[in-house]
Amino acid sequence: MTVSALTRPGERDRLVVKFSEVDWLFVLVLCLIAGAGALMLFSIAGSSWDPWAAQHVGRFTFCLVLMLALAMIDIRVWFALAYPIYGIGVLLLIAVEAVGDVRLGAQRWLSIGSFSFQPSEVMKLGIVLALARLYHGVSAERARLSWWLLIPALMIAVPVGLVAHQPDLGTAMLILLTGVAIVVMAGLSWKIIGAGVAAFLAIVPPFVLFVMHDYQRQRVLTFLDPESDPSGSGYHILQSMIALGSGGLLGKGYGLGSQSQLNFLPEKQTDFIFATLAEEFGFVGCISILILYAAAIFMALRTSYLSHSHFGRLAAAGVTATFTLYVLINGAMVMGLAPVVGVPMPMLSYGGTVMLTVMIGFGLVQSVRVHRYAEVTSGKGSFV
Known part of the structure; x- marks a missing residue:
């Protein structure tokens, strides 16, 4: 498919042409990850x-159809909806x-009927779209170092503060790190990055x-010394590391993982499903699924590189x-390299909310x- 064919209005707007431009190898990789999750569950x-x-x-089937439908939406529609979202x-x-709603001591949910x-x-x-639109058309000098940086900093700080207050430290950390990643990719000065790391x-x-x-605070202390309370706050990390280590090179075999099958491993279907995979398929199984994740990340970043608009590059990235x-x-949480913060392994873990969020993003x-x-255009989102 040539550039001229893609840019002719009569050709570009045809649904069949748009579907032909979807990265179907990327779709296959997502299916393989979700399929591995189904096998483990x-x-x-x-x-x-x-x-x-x-x-x-x-x-996953529903989310995949939704992802393909969203892929047909013109990127300029996403641009126009960035700030409203x-x-x-x-x-x-x-x-x-x-x-x-307050559940398990946290106020994180809104209910509309059932x-x-x-x-x-x-x-x-929303943070990805808003920052991508904000930086679209901004000069390299302003993006690198300027008092103007207070605007994206405030845009990140407001949702991070609200989410952290719920409290949901894991999601707040994700929003913060995603926002910082976009600001860095937009061209932030290394001096500011260094000062930010030191301040952090x-x-x-x-x-x-x-x-x-x-x-x-107990989660952080448990992360530093999980054996201080092996049957209490350190139980999750210790059982996870036992499952990881017992899998060895090739694992115990499908359906033969003692930690998961005998319910020693908590949250085996959600936060700690990677430990379940390690126990049953060993190091080889872990590396295989990580290669699939790396392939998905590489292909998504390649899409970012191919975009002709700064908004498209930053949004995809x-x-x-x-x-x-x-x-x-x-991965770090399961291996005991980070505190337990309730962040699942996308598309491998059970749960519809994270899967829906990830697939809408894709x-x-x-x-x-x-x-x-x-x-x-860098104006009000008008179409060219």
């Missing part, structure tokens, strides 16, 4: 599709503070001591950063790929 349920595997497959996300987070959702998931996409390291001790809730952070944080990435030659 089938195994830990005692070779049964209920209660997790069947729902996992159904949710961010604004709606902030308003929903404020609504959580006022009328949100339907409930976490507005913080909206912000994971200086803030961490007083934050842990005086700002964190008691249970959050921002979504990829969020996905990468999911993988890195969950719908944006594929929209950037399909419409990579589209010209995006």
